[in-house]
Amino acid sequence: MDKVAINLTVNGxxxxxxxxxxxxxxxxIRHELELPGTHVGCEHGVCGSCNVLVxxxxxxxxxxxxxxxxxxxxxxxxGMGADGSLHPIQEAFWEEHGLQCGFCTPGMLVAATExxxxxxxxxxxxxxxxxxxxLCRCTGYEFIIKAIRSAAQKLREGNxxxxxxxx
Amino acid sequence: xxPAAFEYECPQQLDAALALLNDANSRILxxxxxxxxxxxxxxxxxxxxxxxxxxxxxxxxxxxxDAVEIGAxxxxxQVYASNEVAxxxxxxxxxxxxxxxxxxxxRGTLCGNLCHADPASExxxxxxxxxxxxxxxxxxxxxxxxxxxxxxxxxxxxxxxxEMLTMLSISKPAPGTGWGFEEVAMRKGDYAWCTVAATLxxxxxxxxxARVAVSGVDACAxxxxxxxxxxxxxxPDTELFANVAASAALAVDPADNVAVSADYRRDLVRTLMxxxxxxAVESAG
Numbered sequence: 001m002d003k004v005a006i007n008l009t010v011n012g013x014x015x016x017x018x019x020x021x022x023x024x025x026x027x028x029i030r031h032e033l034e035l036p037g038t039h040v041g042c043e044h045g046v047c048g049s050c051n052v053l054v055x056x057x058x059x060x061x062x063x064x065x066x067x068x069x070x071x072x073x074x075x076x077x078x079g080m081g082a083d084g085s086l087h088p089i090q091e092a093f094w095e096e097h098g099l100q101c102g103f104c105t106p107g108m109l110v111a112a113t114e115x116x117x118x119x120x121x122x123x124x125x126x127x128x129x130x131x132x133x134x135l136c137r138c139t140g141y142e143f144i145i146k147a148i149r150s151a152a153q154k155l156r157e158g159n160x161x162x163x164x165x166x167x
Numbered sequence: 168x169x170p171a172a173f174e175y176e177c178p179q180q181l182d183a184a185l186a187l188l189n190d191a192n193s194r195i196l197x198x199x200x201x202x203x204x205x206x207x208x209x210x211x212x213x214x215x216x217x218x219x220x221x222x223x224x225x226x227x228x229x230x231x232x233d234a235v236e237i238g239a240x241x242x243x244x245q246v247y248a249s250n251e252v253a254x255x256x257x258x259x260x261x262x263x264x265x266x267x268x269x270x271x272x273x274r275g276t277l278c279g280n281l282c283h284a285d286p287a288s289e290x291x292x293x294x295x296x297x298x299x300x301x302x303x304x305x306x307x308x309x310x311x312x313x314x315x316x317x318x319x320x321x322x323x324x325x326x327x328x329x330e331m332l333t334m335l336s337i338s339k340p341a342p343g344t345g346w347g348f349e350e351v352a353m354r355k356g357d358y359a360w361c362t363v364a365a366t367l368x369x370x371x372x373x374x375x376x377a378r379v380a381v382s383g384v385d386a387c388a389x390x391x392x393x394x395x396x397x398x399x400x401x402x403p404d405t406e407l408f409a410n411v412a413a414s415a416a417l418a419v420d421p422a423d424n425v426a427v428s429a430d431y432r433r434d435l436v437r438t439l440m441x442x443x444x445x446x447a448v449e450s451a452g
Contacts, residue, residue: 020172024169024203059273060270065203067175132356133267134268
């Protein structure tokens with residue numbers, strides 16, 4: 001099938017590509033854009049590891065075709081933080097041991113980014129709900145919840161509030 | 168785990184989209200939260216995808232006087248958060264607590280969910296209880312089908328290959344209508360093992376206009392007319408609810424699967440239905 005030209009913004013940078021329609025957004029991000037921070041776990045929308053931000057909303061990149069992102073604004077884990085420094089949400093995951101193997105972490109950070117953009121001071125229930133679509137096989141989730149609560153506080157206190165939008 | 172090749176069309180106008188549905192192996196791509204996993208597994212191998220995401224003016228949830236209208240591109244997240252739904256259909260809000268996860272609700276559409284007609288899906292049951300009207304459009308015109316006639320079987324609906332569900336219209340319930348919703352699933356967001364939904368009214372202490380539906384226990388979400396006629400005209404009563412639920416548990420035809428047995432699903436109908444009816448009575452005014 002014919003390739004289709006797409007023009008999109010990824011982590012603030014304009015990207016243009018020719019993609020076959022059947023190429024998943026997750027594969028496009030990893031293999032064509034060479035941004036391997038987006039992890040592919042189940043490839044059928046269950047695990048949440050491949051979550052990215054599309055126009056500010058968390059979506060499963062394994063359940064979208066790259067061709068659908070023409071004109072979209074995509075945010076991946078590589079777009080968090082700046083100049084080698086961690087984003088406050090990443091910092092909080094580091095400090096609170098919100099990861100062990102790290103496989104689920106990019107998807108968790110995307111889920112947390114969306115949550116904290118909408119609810120700067122989420123309850124524990126809201127945090128649990130927000131990450132309910134993301135599987136983690138290491139942490140038992142408790143440290144992730146703690147990390148997101150700590151990240152919320154950091155962001156409320158203005159530590160790097162300006163960076164949230166770029167992710 | 169990669170989809171088979173397909174031809175991709177992304178029309179900018181509804182007429183152009185409908186014209187592309189002339190081929191029986193064309194599929195509409197809306198939110199893609201059910202279709203794309205099926206394509207990844209190659210359970211679905213459409214030769215052409217008609218992506219409707221760029222069609223204008225279909226992403227509405229709007230008050231239309233006696234009804235609330237929901238367009239083909241209204242995402243679950245948008246419906247879930249809408250004031251119209253919160254105000255008129257608390258039963259939908261309650262169901263949404265059980266439906267998927269935020270990243271899936273951000274993309275998935277309510278209309279697409281209904282067309283997919285998964286046997287364990289909640290909204291097909293809710294739409295039947297609310298007697299929603301579905302506008303099915305094709306290149307040759309449009310027709311309206313009520314939700315109780317729309318669901319035909321497992322992943323099977325009344326929609327023809329060249330039709331698209333363009334709008335859902337849900338009449339606002341009469342004042343004082345009570346509602347109940349209960350579900351059991353392995354985890355919230357997973358496939359329902361059993362969903363029971365009901366609305367009813369109370370007239371001089373007697374139940375009227377009872378509507379009861381189950382999902383997850385039959386080939387598709389189903390209204391239970393026997394249960395409804397056993398309730399109408401009766402005073403709410405624990406024993407009545409237990410009897411209605413016991414009959415319903417025998418009437419449904421669940422299948423065994425690896426996670427849950429048919430007998431257990433019948434038990435869930437028996438257990439959840441009285442709770443749902445009790446909640447409906449308590450919320451009726």
